[in-house]
Every structure is written in structure tokens, then in C-alpha cells.
Amino acid sequence: MNDDGRKSGRGLPGRREFLGATGAAALGAMARGALAAPVQREELVPDRSLKTKHLIVILYGNGCRKKDTVEDPAHTPHMARMMAEGSVFTEDFGETANLHGYMYTEMITGRETVSEHPLYPTWTEMARRELGGSPNDYWMLQGVSYYRSWVYDRKHWSAHPEGGLQFGANSLTMNKLFHQDETRSPAELVRANIEPGLGHTQKTRSELEEWIADIRSRHLHLPASTRTSLVEREVPVGDGQCFEIAKHLLSEFRPRLITIQMLALDDAHADAGFWDYDTDYEQYRRHIAATDELVGNLWDHIRSDPTLASSTSILLRPECGRDDEVNVYGQLHHSQGNYYAHNVWTLGVGPDFRSGAVFPELVMRRDLCPTVVYLLTGRDTARHATGSIRTQMFREEYRLPPYVRRDRFGNPISI
Amino acid sequence: MRRVAFVLLFPGSVPLAAAQEQPPPKSERPAAPTDYPFEIVEDVTLGTEPASADLTGQLGVPDEDYVPEVFQYRRRGTQTVQGGLGGEHRSTALTELKVLDLAVDPGDTVRAIVRVEPAFEKGRRFVAEFWSQEFGRAAVVYVNFRPHASRRNLYLGEGSVDPYHPGGRYNIGSTMITDEHGHKKAYSTEFNPVMRAPDGTPAHFVVSPNPEADLTPPTLASVEVLTPGVGPGETIRVEAFAEDNLAGPTQARAVFESPSKSRRVRVDLIGDSRTPGRFLGAFTIPEWYEGGVWSLQKIELYDAARNQALLFAATRPGLGAVSARVEADPAKRDDLPPELLALELPMRTAAADEAIPVAALVTDDLSGVDKVYVSFQSPSGADLIRVELESRNPPLNRASLVPQPNVFRGTLRLEPWRERGRYRVSRVNLSDRAQNYRNLNPVRDEEVRGLFVEFGREASEESGKSR
Numbered sequence: 001m002n003d004d005g006r007k008s009g010r011g012l013p014g015r016r017e018f019l020g021a022t023g024a025a026a027l028g029a030m031a032r033g034a035l036a037a038p039v040q041r042e043e044l045v046p047d048r049s050l051k052t053k054h055l056i057v058i059l060y061g062n063g064c065r066k067k068d069t070v071e072d073p074a075h076t077p078h079m080a081r082m083m084a085e086g087s088v089f090t091e092d093f094g095e096t097a098n099l100h101g102y103m104y105t106e107m108i109t110g111r112e113t114v115s116e117h118p119l120y121p122t123w124t125e126m127a128r129r130e131l132g133g134s135p136n137d138y139w140m141l142q143g144v145s146y147y148r149s150w151v152y153d154r155k156h157w158s159a160h161p162e163g164g165l166q167f168g169a170n171s172l173t174m175n176k177l178f179h180q181d182e183t184r185s186p187a188e189l190v191r192a193n194i195e196p197g198l199g200h201t202q203k204t205r206s207e208l209e210e211w212i213a214d215i216r217s218r219h220l221h222l223p224a225s226t227r228t229s230l231v232e233r234e235v236p237v238g239d240g241q242c243f244e245i246a247k248h249l250l251s252e253f254r255p256r257l258i259t260i261q262m263l264a265l266d267d268a269h270a271d272a273g274f275w276d277y278d279t280d281y282e283q284y285r286r287h288i289a290a291t292d293e294l295v296g297n298l299w300d301h302i303r304s305d306p307t308l309a310s311s312t313s314i315l316l317r318p319e320c321g322r323d324d325e326v327n328v329y330g331q332l333h334h335s336q337g338n339y340y341a342h343n344v345w346t347l348g349v350g351p352d353f354r355s356g357a358v359f360p361e362l363v364m365r366r367d368l369c370p371t372v373v374y375l376l377t378g379r380d381t382a383r384h385a386t387g388s389i390r391t392q393m394f395r396e397e398y399r400l401p402p403y404v405r406r407d408r409f410g411n412p413i414s415i
Numbered sequence: 416m417r418r419v420a421f422v423l424l425f426p427g428s429v430p431l432a433a434a435q436e437q438p439p440p441k442s443e444r445p446a447a448p449t450d451y452p453f454e455i456v457e458d459v460t461l462g463t464e465p466a467s468a469d470l471t472g473q474l475g476v477p478d479e480d481y482v483p484e485v486f487q488y489r490r491r492g493t494q495t496v497q498g499g500l501g502g503e504h505r506s507t508a509l510t511e512l513k514v515l516d517l518a519v520d521p522g523d524t525v526r527a528i529v530r531v532e533p534a535f536e537k538g539r540r541f542v543a544e545f546w547s548q549e550f551g552r553a554a555v556v557y558v559n560f561r562p563h564a565s566r567r568n569l570y571l572g573e574g575s576v577d578p579y580h581p582g583g584r585y586n587i588g589s590t591m592i593t594d595e596h597g598h599k600k601a602y603s604t605e606f607n608p609v610m611r612a613p614d615g616t617p618a619h620f621v622v623s624p625n626p627e628a629d630l631t632p633p634t635l636a637s638v639e640v641l642t643p644g645v646g647p648g649e650t651i652r653v654e655a656f657a658e659d660n661l662a663g664p665t666q667a668r669a670v671f672e673s674p675s676k677s678r679r680v681r682v683d684l685i686g687d688s689r690t691p692g693r694f695l696g697a698f699t700i701p702e703w704y705e706g707g708v709w710s711l712q713k714i715e716l717y718d719a720a721r722n723q724a725l726l727f728a729a730t731r732p733g734l735g736a737v738s739a740r741v742e743a744d745p746a747k748r749d750d751l752p753p754e755l756l757a758l759e760l761p762m763r764t765a766a767a768d769e770a771i772p773v774a775a776l777v778t779d780d781l782s783g784v785d786k787v788y789v790s791f792q793s794p795s796g797a798d799l800i801r802v803e804l805e806s807r808n809p810p811l812n813r814a815s816l817v818p819q820p821n822v823f824r825g826t827l828r829l830e831p832w833r834e835r836g837r838y839r840v841s842r843v844n845l846s847d848r849a850q851n852y853r854n855l856n857p858v859r860d861e862e863v864r865g866l867f868v869e870f871g872r873e874a875s876e877e878s879g880k881s882r
Contacts, residue, residue, distance in 0.1 A: 091730050096552055099589050101603060112551030114586050114617075117605040119453045145466035147488045149591075149601035153466060159454040165461065175490040176464065192464040234489055271842075273599035276485040276495075276796030278841050280854055324670075324679060324712075328786060328846050329801075330854030339670075339713055339727050362730040408553055 045380040045389045045400055051351035052375050053311040056246060056258045057123070057368075058295065059107065060318040061239075061265030061287075062100050062148075063334040066090065066345045068288055068322075075289060078296025079347065082314075086349030087357040087393035094320055094365035095408055097334050097341035101150040103319040103365070104261065108155060110369025110385025112408055117154060120384045121163030123372040124156050127257055128167040130377040135198040136207060138169035139249055139258045143238015145173045147263050148274055156259075157195075162384075165197040169259070170208065174241040175234055177212065178221035186212040211252055220248055224297055228289035231279070236264035236287050243294040247301045250308060256376060262291065268322055268332035280330040284322075299349065313350025313375060317368055320344065346390075350375075353393050363390060364405060386410035449584050451548070451616035459605055467491055474508050474532060481505060484598050485797050495795050502834035504797045506600045507531045507592055509609045514587075514620050519576050521625045527558050527572040527618075531592075534567035541592040543572065545585040545620065553630050553722075554581050555588075579662045579720030581628035586617040595832065596798055629661035632724035633716040636692070638669070640711075644740045647706075651739045653696035655684055655714065662719035667694040669714045671739070674707035677750075703782045703849030706743025710735050749781035752853035753845040755862060756821075758789065760840075764869045767835050771827040771868050775804055775843070778821050782848035787823040791868070792841035793834040799841065802827050829870055840866040 070088060073080035096103055101116035109120040121129070124138050131137075138156075145153040153176075157168030177189055184192070186209040194200070194208070215221050223230060223240030230240045239262045246258050268284035270277040295316065302312045323338040334341045346368065352375060366387030373382040374389045386409060391400035405413045468487035469476070478498035484506045486495045497504055511530040519525050527543070547554035558574035587610055590602040604610040604617040612618050636656040645651050651671075657664035667684035680701075684694035700709060711734050716724040728735035759774040777784045787804040804823035808816055829835070843855040843863050857864040 093730070101601070102552070102589065112553070114546045114548060114551060114588055115453075115605060116603045117456070117459055144488055144490070146468035149484075149599060151466050151468075151606060154459045154605075159456050175467070179490065181492060195461040195463050197461060271799070273593065273597050274485050274488075275597070275792060275799035277488065278792060278796065278799075278856075280842075280856060282854070282856070282859065326852065326854075328852050329788065329790075329844050330842065330852070330856070337668075337713075337715055337725065339729065342725065343727065343729065408551070 044404060045374060045391060047379050048398060048400075050375060050378045051311060052313040054250065054254060054256060054258075054308060055312070055350075055372065055376050056250075056260065056298070056314045057372055058314065058316040059104060059259065059261040060316050061262040061291075063097075063268070063320045063322045063341070064265045064284075064288065064318040064344070065321045065332075065340045066343070067340055068285060069292070070345045070347070075285070076292040078292045078299070079316075082296070082299055082347060082349050083358075084356055086314075086347060086355065087353045087359065088348075089346040089359045089361075089363050089390070089393070091360055091362050092317060092344050092346045092365065093342055093362055094344070095342075097320045097336050097338065100148070100266075100319060104152075104155060107317070107319060107365055107368055108259070109158070110366045110382055110387045111410075112366075112386065116151065118158035118163075119160060121158055121160050121167070121382075122156060123369045123382070124169045124257060124259065125158060125160075125163035125167035126369075126373045126382050127376045128169075129163070130373070130379060130381055131256060133256060134204045135168070135170050135194075135200050136204050136253050137256045139246075139255055140169045140171045140261070141174070141242040141245055141258065142171075142261045143174045143235055143242060143263050145176060147235060148266060148270065148277075152261060152263065155261075160384075165195060166199050168195065168198050169257070170194055170198070172245065174221070174238040174245070178216065178241060178245075182216070186210070186216070207253075211248075215245070215248060221245060223294065226290045226293040228286055228293070230290045231264070231267070231283050231286060233264070233267075233277070233279075235270075235277075236267065236290070239264045239287070239291055240294055243291070243298050246298060250302065250312070251305070254307075257372075265318070269334075271329075272331055272333070281326045281332045282330070284332060310351055313348065313352060315346065315348050315368070315372060315375070317346040317365075318344045319365075348390075348393050352395060352398075354395055357393065359390075359392055361392075361403075362405065363403070364388075366406070366408075449621045451584070451586070451619070455611070455615050456605065457608075457615075467494070473505075474510060483797055484600050486795075495797070500795055500797060500834055501836060502793075502798065503832045504596065504598075504834075505533060506598060507533065507594050508600075509590075509592070509602055509607065512587075512609055512618055514612070514618050516620055518621050518623070520623045521576055521580055521582070521627065522578040523576050525556060525558065525574050525576055525620050527560075527574075529560060529570045529572065530568050531570065532568065541570070541590070543590040544588045545574065546588040547581060548584040548586055548619075550581060550583075550630060552588075554585075555721075556580065556585055576622055577662075577720050578625075579627055579629040579718075580622055580625065581630060582622045582624035584619050584621050586619045595830075627661065629659075629718065629720040630722060631660045632722040633657045633659040633664040633718045634724065635714060635716060635726055638711065638714055638734070638737050640737055640739045642739060644742075645700075646742045647744055648699055648702055650697050650699055651709075651741070653682060653684065653698075655694045655696075657692050657694065657716045659692070659718045662722070664692050664694075664716060665719045666717040667714065669696060670712040671698075671709045672712040673705050673709055675705060678704050679712060680704075680709070700741045700743070701849065702743070702747050703749035704743065705748055706741045706745070708738050708740050711737040747781065749779075749847065749849035750851060751780055752851035753777050753779040753784045753847050754853070755843055755845060755855060758840070758843065758863060758866060760866055760868060762868065764871075766871045767829055769828075769870075773802055773804060773825045773827055775823045776821055777823060777845055779847040782851075783820060784823070784845065785848045785850075786844070786846040787825075788842075788844040789825070789827075789840060790842040790844070791827060791838040793838055794836040795834060798833045800827060800829070800833070800838065801842075827868060835870050837867050837869050 108122045140156040267279035270279040321340045321344040370382035370385045388404045481497040482494040483504035515526040545556040556574045558572040560570040560572040563569040638655040641652040669682045682696045684696040687693040757776040802825040804825035845853040
């Protein structure tokens, strides 16, 4: 034990340890409240039994504006009908709007980071640590492994002492697993793509291999046709495959958690420095229309299955938005300072959420992680997160306490 | 399976592989503020197939296997390699990075030096962000690198530690390099070992404890439009007052939004040195824009410690009511972008060092054509050249030479390192003085489809081999 009575060792250092005595004294001189938050959040929301047994979290791309989606229901009719059935936050803020590798890590860990690879436990690790289960209960899907300087297929686990690979997910990258030129056997593909140490048994590994073989043999990875077609490029097609694969995973494994990270919405400025990928704002709009239908298909798939319908939820939020304006070159960047780049939306549908509820109050990107963990586990255990559970979106009869908005250091902000 | 190694710095942290079998040892010493509290995983692939990119910069990889950055998003087996391309498309790779000033005081300069391979043909600056270990992006030191005057493989970086930066350790975060092609490459510590200090942790420096540290953004005391009603072209004046706890407010910006929300105008508010915290703005709504009530969309405040407050009217009650009623002549309102009538490429074949004239005829209904760009994409897509066309009269002294505001001319040239072969028109971008944009793309727009210039080749006819 340390002199302040806390146990040292596995956890992260406490504030006083971390700063040293001089540093702590220096902080004491700062404005109170700004830096006074504990590193680890106290439990705030009471435990409760929830109906959600399966959850799909959609990281809606590398930046997407609400102006092109929930504020434009004619362009995204499927999201519009899901909004009517679920809860929507319309002012969901993130301090950073320009670094993908930073933002997705902040989302899935619920706190600021200094690294692209998670340093704090991800929602997958927290849920699996709490709920147990095999790796085939937890999945992370992405179209490609690398795009525009960022790595996307290594984010499901951290090296944090309270997380670790043993609590990670099967991370499936569409263009590494599912394409017509792939000649390797399912066993070889699993070896090449699934990290050892996830906790697979011979049985779960065999189940995974058999599932991959089945998907490939029946070409089930091909995205469904949509009224607005997917752009025939590797990244948007990969996004489309993720939605198709998610349906099959739900049917086959009944997993607890699937995280889908869409990537091709960055086509809005994909040619900026990456000339081979000559896309623009119009292709971004097209991808929104195509994937809106795929999101709707996924929701319909869930509702058509009596078991899943009463036990499955979807949470959808972009990493960030995009700029207020398209530039003269036809690009739509995501830059600091633009309202639509910082403020996005979150959509939640499922048996635990209010129906037809719209929340215009300010909420934070870091909230998503504790909300995901609570929705799956019924416990407020995402203690490292500096966000809060979005209690207002849960059904009224649950009588959860009011939402607590927090600043980037975890300090509650009076609303 | 590759060996997984960990650098153990935080007391009590344990190798991942051992974490399941044994409880962690108790701490034997208190952590120092300069310790890095996280484990470093030497290889996050853990023996599985790495991402489709080679994240180390592919040093020493022969041209036959080297995949330029622009093709690394593609899956393996379909990536174009340098060996099949004309021109030079190797990313400039960081081979060494060293922070020279490991311990600094607030107000000091921190320096770093890097070595890159190959040397830049034309030096471009690049920047590394160092993030506070404790406060993340709330406290960032930007280190900007500049090329050495004569040794083109070396870059020296300098960053200013504000007098208000908090003490503690700052780790290198996002580092972005742009090369002479405009290609970008990002580096991070988990994927690029060159970004690490000799002890295996992220490259870093330590700022001494700072009792003056300031991480609190300024607050807005008031903002007011001093001219609530203006006629066409008249100046709108704004006054804002900001307060700050320590460093003091230094900058303010605002954005006003049109009644239909389709137009925005940015307004830099200038600090009044005689009255700290007072900011003044003066701006006009362009005559081509809509009239009506223009409302404040956001106000952005900075203090001397570079803390930023972003205040949006959508989430800040009262801000949206700050507005000005603008009278405008509806007949002048211009919401339509220019139109491309013709694009002329008189030479379809050229020597590699030849200058190719490009001309366009563009019209606009009201405000007049402002900018015309024609972009050309190289055979493989590794290069893009954007030519800005201008409306200028040739220098002839003739009475008939009246301005031709619809004729735009420019020149397409290849730099020596660019790919040779067929450069096709990949985009035409037009704007008028009312900032209406038109973006023409040959995938969608027939009028710019099939246009190209064939530059004399020096190497292969193929646009690229795959691996």
C-alpha cells in the first residue's frame, strides 16, 4: 500500500505518485476543478439487469456529418426510421476532430490517449472481463487494415494490466480474409489473422475455421445490393462486407459484442495526399446512402429473428464529423474548430433504450465506452473512462440517475 | 510465432503472457513522474500477418518489392510497386529520431533531430506533436522540423514550451511527414520503433514542475453585435470580452451564419491591447450572399497558454441570438457555381520536360469566375498535378485587347521525379467570387472525360507491376 492507502502495483499510478510531490503541489496551485478528478471514476450508476444480450457498435466511419445523415432523412431513410424507434443524441461532442488513430482509440477506451494502440482497456476487454465467454463472443470488423496512414486492425486489446489480449476479440479484416484471390485454407487464415493468446480452445478455433469456410464457399461475404450502389473500391466494399458478415455472425455465434469500424466515409477527402484514391464529397454522400441501407438491413435482420429482436441493440456514432463546408477542390475535411466536425450524433436502438427520444443536450465522445460496457454488463465498471454512461437514453422505468457530463479530465460539469 | 517482448517500466506491470498465471509483484519503489506507466508491446501483430502497409518505411526494400505509401491501403497482392513505376515514389522514412533536450523548463525551447532516407529533393517541413503524458492533447508541444542547410538527410526540430505548460513528461505522438509529391506518412510509437527513446518508451522530454501551469481555457464574458442592422456592403461591428484565469486571453474568432444556414462568414476578432480581454471585429457580408438575419454560429477563444474554448451556438444558450440584420439586393444573390464551356489541351503528346498549355472557357452568371483548377493524375495514380489557370491578357499593345474574364490559361509541367506516361484529367474545380464551387470528375462528368497528355516515357510502358 502507498501512503495514501491505495494499493500500488497492477493499477496505474495515482495522481500523487504520478506527479511526485512537487508536481502535486504545482497542480494545487491551478484552478480547482480542472485537474482535480481522480484517475479512476467512482461507480455512479447502480447495477441493473438489462435486456441487451447482444450489441453491435458501429463506428460510423472516418468522419461523418449529421448534416449528411440524421439532419437529412431523405438521404438516410433507414437511419431515420431507426431514430423513430430508438434514442438519438444530436449534440455529441469530441474535443479532437482531426486524428483518426487518436479518435477511435479515445472512443473505444473512453479517455484521452497518447497512443494509437489502446493504452487503457477497450470496451471489448471490459465487457469480456466482466462477462467471460469465448473469443467467438466478441468481434471487431473492419474493411481494410491500413488506410491513409492509420492502422485499424489492432485496436481490440490493450496491454493494460486490467485488460489484455486474453480479453480481446476476433479481429476480422475483410480484405485479408474475404476476397476471390484468397487461396489459403481457413486454418491458415485464422493463424494469419487471429492473435494467439485470445483464449481460443480447439473447439472455438474449429468453429471459427468452419464458419470462415462456409462464408467463403457460399460467398456470403458479398455485400447485399443496394439502391445506391457501393463505390467499387476496396475500402467502401470492405465497409459493406462488414455489415454482411455481422449478420452471419449474429446468426451463427449469437455473440455478445460486434464492433464495426467503417472507413470509407473518409472518401470525402481521400485524394488529399493519396492521389491513387481520387474520391470526393459526392462519393462520400454516395457511401452514406449505400451504407444507410446496409445499416437498415442489419436492423431488419435483427428484428426478423424473434430471439435477437428482444435482446439485441445497436449503437452508432461517428468518430468525428466533417467540416462545415466543402472546399474548392471538392474535398470535405475534418478540421478542428468546425461545428459539424466536433458535434455529431449517436443513435441507439434496442430493448433497453427509449423509443423516439431525441436528446439535444451536449454529451461527450468519451461517454460511448462506459455506455457500451453498462449496456452489456449492467454494471458501471468502465472505471478508467472519463466519460459517463448516457443514462437518459435508457428506458424511463429503469429510473437511472441523471447523466453526468464530464470534462476531458473526468471532472463533472454542472449542466 | 514471433517473440513478444515488453519493456517494463511501471512498477508492478507484468509481461502480458505471464499476467494470467501469476499475481503482479508489489511495488518496490514509487513511480517517478518521468516514468512511462504503460507497457510497450514491441510487436502488436503478435505473430499474425501485419497490416497491408509496411509501417517502418520499407528501408532497404528493393524497388521490386517497395510499395509506395499511396498504394498501401490495397490488399497484398494487388499493390503497385516502385519497380514498375517511372519516377521516384519512395516515402521519406524516418531512420533516426533523437530529442536533444530531455529536461526543460517552462518557457524553454525543446529541440530534436531526425535523419531521413532518402534525402528530400525539396525540403518540406514536418511536425511532431508531443503530448502531455498526464493531460493528453490538452497540453501539446509542437516540434516543427526544418531541413538542414546542406545535409539533406538531417532535419532539426524546434518546439516552444510555453511558460504555462504543465510540468511532467511529454511523449511523442502524431508525427506527419509530407514529401515532394504531396504524399503523407504518419508515424506513431507502437508501429515505428524509430519513434522510441533508447529505453524503449516513446521519445519524450520532461518539463520541470510549473506552478504557473494553465490548462483552463478562457471564458466568454460577453459578445455583442454593435451594428444590429446594416445596409448592403456596410460594415458589421462585433465586440467580445473574454476572461482567463492565468495566461490571459489572446485570440478570438467568430463565425456568422446566414438565415438559410447555407453560408458562413469567418470573422477574426482582433485584441485591443489597451483593454486586455476585449476583442473587436469588423466585417461585411459579400454582396452576392443572402440578406436577412445573420447569426453567430460559434466563437473560439484562445489564451496565451494556447488553451482553446470552442463555443457553439447550438449548445450554448444565448449565443445564437447574437445577430445582425443585413439588407441585400435579391437580384445580386448568386447561388450558382460557374460552368465549364470548354477545356483545351492542344498537345496530347509531349516530351517529358515540355510545358503543356491548358486553357478553359468558364462562365458565371453573376459574381464572375474566380478560380479554375485542372488536376492531372499520373498513369498509376501515384502523382497528381494541380494546375491553376489564370485569366490574363497577353502583353500586346492593341486597342482590341479588352479583358477576357472567361478565358483561363495555365501550364502543365512534370518535375523530374514524377512518373512519365499518360496524365489524364482527373478533376476540374471552378469557383466564382460568391464562393460557389463546381467539382467536375471524369467518373461522373462527361465534359472532362477522356482528356489526357502523354508525356515521353523514360522507363517502362507499364503503369505498375503488382506484388
